Amino acid sequence: MNRLWTPAWIARHVAMVVLVTGFLALGWWQVSRAAAGNAISWGYAVEWPIFACFVVFVWWREVRHTLRGPAPAAPEEASPAAGTRPADAPEAAAPRPVVRRPVRVARVPAAVGGVEDGDLAAYNHYLQWLNDNPGAKPGDYPG
Structure with a gap:
């Protein structure tokens, strides 16, 4: 759960709240304009909440994707070069390098x-x- 409280994720959470609040406010504004006699505003009154739902959907999908993925390695555990490991790391903890075979x-x-x-x-x-x-x-x- 700590993965969702990094600075990048806090910015995403804030952006989601701001966008959803703004879209719902714009939808309410369009409802008030439509009630005043502007017929085109009925379409926008429906459209803005759909945008808000889409933002929530994308945010929720990214949260699930982050929580299902592997936990990121701590900065001190990361090795400086690909395929190497720290000298004091146990043999079993070393990740296996990805081997790409050439296409013939x-x-x-x-x-x-x-x-x-x-x-x-x-x-x-x-x-x-x-x-x-x-x-x-x-x-x-x-x-």
Whole structure:
């Protein structure tokens, strides 16, 4: 339950209360205008409470999502680099690193008749360079 009292969650709670209060106040204002003879305001009088219900729905869904998720690690337990753990941490407490396996795709012959498209060859060279340099950004490509 402490996860819902972080500064970010307090801001979300306050935003939800402010939005719901504001939307319901706007709905009441539209009801008073509609009662005074403005026919269009009847639609808005229904619409504003629907907006308030939507805000409550999204807030409730995010609360449930946060409570169902794993508890965040304490800052002193977090390791500085991915895949490492503190020296004094027990072996069983170390999280297993996620291993991503490369996708293997069967190579298709370059082109029919031995003629390869120049743009396709340049794009394939670019993709190969990105694959060979996993930490590089697309803007670092020398070609």
